[in-house]
Amino acid sequence: LYPLLNAEMPGREDVLELTPNRASKEMLEHLAEQGVETFLDRFEAQQPQCGFGLRGLCCRMCQWGPCRISEKAPRGICGRDLNLVVMSNIVRALVAGLAAHGRHAHEVILTIIEAAEGRANFKLKGEQRVWELAEKFQLDTQGKDLSAVAKEVAFCLLEDLGRMTAGPMYMLEAYAPQERKQIWKRLGVLPRSASYEVMETLHMTTLGGCSDWTALAEQELRSALAYCYSTLFGSSMATEILFGIPKPKITQVNYGVLKEDHVNILVHGHSPVMVEKILEKINSPEIQELARTVGAKGIVVGGMCCTGDELLARYGIPTVTNIMGQELALGTGAVDAVVVDMQCVIPGLKIVADCFGTEVITTCNSNRIPGATHIPFDAENPANLDEDALKVARIAVESFAKRDRSKIRIPQVTTKAMAGWSYEAIKDVFGGTGEILRLLREGTIKGIVTVVGCNTPKVPYEYNHVTIVRKLIESGILVTTTGCCSHALLNAGLCAPEAAEYASSSLKELCQQLGIPPVLAVGGCVDNTRTLRLFIDLAEEAGVSLADMPFMFVGPEPGNEKTVGQGVSFLAHGVSNLVGFPAPIPVPVPKLKENAETHDDLDPGINDIVDFFGGEGLYEKVGAKVFTEPYPKLAAQTIRMHIRRKRLALGWK
Ligand code: XCC
Numbered sequence: 001l002y003p004l005l006n007a008e009m010p011g012r013e014d015v016l017e018l019t020p021n022r023a024s025k026e027m028l029e030h031l032a033e034q035g036v037e038t039f040l041d042r043f044e045a046q047q048p049q050c051g052f053g054l055r056g057l058c059c060r061m062c063q064w065g066p067c068r069i070s071e072k073a074p075r076g077i078c079g080r081d082l083n084l085v086v087m088s089n090i091v092r093a094l095v096a097g098l099a100a101h102g103r104h105a106h107e108v109i110l111t112i113i114e115a116a117e118g119r120a121n122f123k124l125k126g127e128q129r130v131w132e133l134a135e136k137f138q139l140d141t142q143g144k145d146l147s148a149v150a151k152e153v154a155f156c157l158l159e160d161l162g163r164m165t166a167g168p169m170y171m172l173e174a175y176a177p178q179e180r181k182q183i184w185k186r187l188g189v190l191p192r193s194a195s196y197e198v199m200e201t202l203h204m205t206t207l208g209g210c211s212d213w214t215a216l217a218e219q220e221l222r223s224a225l226a227y228c229y230s231t232l233f234g235s236s237m238a239t240e241i242l243f244g245i246p247k248p249k250i251t252q253v254n255y256g257v258l259k260e261d262h263v264n265i266l267v268h269g270h271s272p273v274m275v276e277k278i279l280e281k282i283n284s285p286e287i288q289e290l291a292r293t294v295g296a297k298g299i300v301v302g303g304m305c306c307t308g309d310e311l312l313a314r315y316g317i318p319t320v321t322n323i324m325g326q327e328l329a330l331g332t333g334a335v336d337a338v339v340v341d342m343q344c345v346i347p348g349l350k351i352v353a354d355c356f357g358t359e360v361i362t363t364c365n366s367n368r369i370p371g372a373t374h375i376p377f378d379a380e381n382p383a384n385l386d387e388d389a390l391k392v393a394r395i396a397v398e399s400f401a402k403r404d405r406s407k408i409r410i411p412q413v414t415t416k417a418m419a420g421w422s423y424e425a426i427k428d429v430f431g432g433t434g435e436i437l438r439l440l441r442e443g444t445i446k447g448i449v450t451v452v453g454c455n456t457p458k459v460p461y462e463y464n465h466v467t468i469v470r471k472l473i474e475s476g477i478l479v480t481t482t483g484c485c486s487h488a489l490l491n492a493g494l495c496a497p498e499a500a501e502y503a504s505s506s507l508k509e510l511c512q513q514l515g516i517p518p519v520l521a522v523g524g525c526v527d528n529t530r531t532l533r534l535f536i537d538l539a540e541e542a543g544v545s546l547a548d549m550p551f552m553f554v555g556p557e558p559g560n561e562k563t564v565g566q567g568v569s570f571l572a573h574g575v576s577n578l579v580g581f582p583a584p585i586p587v588p589v590p591k592l593k594e595n596a597e598t599h600d601d602l603d604p605g606i607n608d609i610v611d612f613f614g615g616e617g618l619y620e621k622v623g624a625k626v627f628t629e630p631y632p633k634l635a636a637q638t639i640r641m642h643i644r645r646k647r648l649a650l651g652w653k
Pocket of ligand 1: 343483525
């Protein structure tokens with residue numbers, strides 16, 4: 001399967017054969033039998049996909065176009081060439097992702113302010129993080145209480161999101177390593193804020209804007225740093241201020257957590273604010289009693305996507321699935337209500353919901369769905385939060401009585417998992433960064449790789465995530481994970497302590513001794529900062545550049561525009577990427593050699609952008625590059641080689 005060649009995109013048979021979770025396979029087959037449309041049907045209907053679009057060669061940045069770059073027409077109507085079109089597309093995708101995470105950060109940060117001023121009914125649970133940030137931001141805390149300091153911290157975070165004038169970003173100053181700051185300063189890529197860099201990127205790439213692709217490449221790095229230090233660090237830490245820093249806990253995940261005789265409520269999206277309140281109401285005696293009244297034995301709350309990851313990390317709330325499993329989860333016919341906040345809620349969800357009578361409740365004004373019940377949370381006006389959360393809980397429970405129960409089909413698959421690996425929890429379990437470094441140096445842990453990101457129909461669902469990670473732990477590489485990838489790994493049992501069995505002998509022994517899994521689920525996608533902080537600390541402890549450490553960032557199944565910034569954030573820090581599917585990272589126009597049959601017969605060609613990301617261009621600037629490998633076993637091999645090279649250069653065995 002080489003995903004760049006339309007004819008070889010994975011088909012239904014490939015997915016059914018290779019997808020690792022038998023619950024997903026069961027649901028895909030069940031829904032096909034029932035005639036319920038899913039992403040697989042729509043993916044098939046879209047074939048063949050546009051070859052220009054697949055390669056990033058389509059320009060839609062003005063109304064003269066669309067223009068397509070080819071041998072016949074190497075420039076768009078305005079004169080843009082391949083480099084400009086491809087780089088503009090990438091940096092635009094990055095800032096779209098930046099905007100999404102920025103909106104998420106904005107909601108959480110505003111909630112801190114409202115809570116601190118007593119208008120939102122939340123007690124700040126992350127006291128430790130408040131004082132840490134206040135100290136890092138050098139705020140004057142003399143004689144001030146927690147709420148007052150939290151509010152000041154929140155205003156700093158807001159400034160990182162929205163500053164329009166030059167000046168250092170609080171988070172970047174506080175957490176970026178010194179060696180990196182010098183590099184970024186030398187490259188001239190220090191950002192102002194999330195909002196400013198979004199504006200500047202759109203400005204630079206509009207018709208008649210910047211004609212120098214290398215300047216756009218610099219803007220890519222600048223935007224990624226804004227993304228990393230305002231929207232990722234901002235969301236992750238602001239959430240910790242509100243709801244506390246997660247600690248590891250054991251739980252059960254997968255489709256089998258849904259129960260036929262219970263009310264089943266799925267929570268989905270990214271921002272965990274309103275859902276915290278809804279959870280509180282669900283657990284209240286009033287709603288529990290209501291569940292009994294409607295004939296249910298209890299209430300199951302299941303998580304999807306990053307909202308699911310957040311609740312899993314903090315409370316061990318079971319997760320069910322990820323972005324491409326959302327239709328399958330509803331296809332169980334057992335879901336009474338799905339409560340969605342923002343991002344990664346696909347329109348197909350409502351189509352399946354309607355087939356099975358599932359109540360869809362939207363809670364974010366940015367994420368409306370026609371026909372859904374809309375009970376919005378407004379972070380700037382949270383007066384009705386308790387009342388609205390209660391309303392959501394009530395509607396969800398009441399829909400149990402209304403649903404057609406003859407269509408229920410719950411795959412009986414549950415999987416043990418240990419989640420909640422915050423930055424602090426990881427350090428604590430190993431006994432500090434010094435100890436992790438010792439284990440790395442002596443080779444008990446060969447390297448640390450973070451495997452993250454979405455799903456894409458361009459690879460067999462979840463197959464690449466699971467295959468790569470199995471190979472990595474077999475080689476003694478410790479893995480951290482977030483987002484939709486984490487759901488694949490959780491459901492595959494790789495995040496349970498028992499998964500130590502599959503690790504190399506030294507990693508297995510270590511995990512068994514500590515009682516931990518070889519794959520640490522650290523949270524939602526914004527919590528990639530937890531892994532990044534760990535990487536930063538370990539490099540500092542080792543006294544070397546981050547670029548020299550045996551680390552890697554891996555996105556086997558990129559889907560959302562948000563993944564671009566994730567990858568480039570790590571690149572800017574010197575951590576190389578391996579991506580499983582190149583879009584929207586530029587791809588050379590692949591040419592098949594004569595009589596070609598396999599991957600080896602592809603002549604990948606080369607262009608300046610590919611050379612920049614995968615060759616020397618970016619490497620010379622930041623010490624990291626992008627590897628692209630759609631075959632998961634080859635991908636794992638590439639990662640192992642990368643880790644090995646880093647170890648050899650450090651003189652580690
Ligand atoms: Fe991607 Fe973030 Fe969305 Fe899943 S949920 S599809 S962004 S991995 Ni966060």
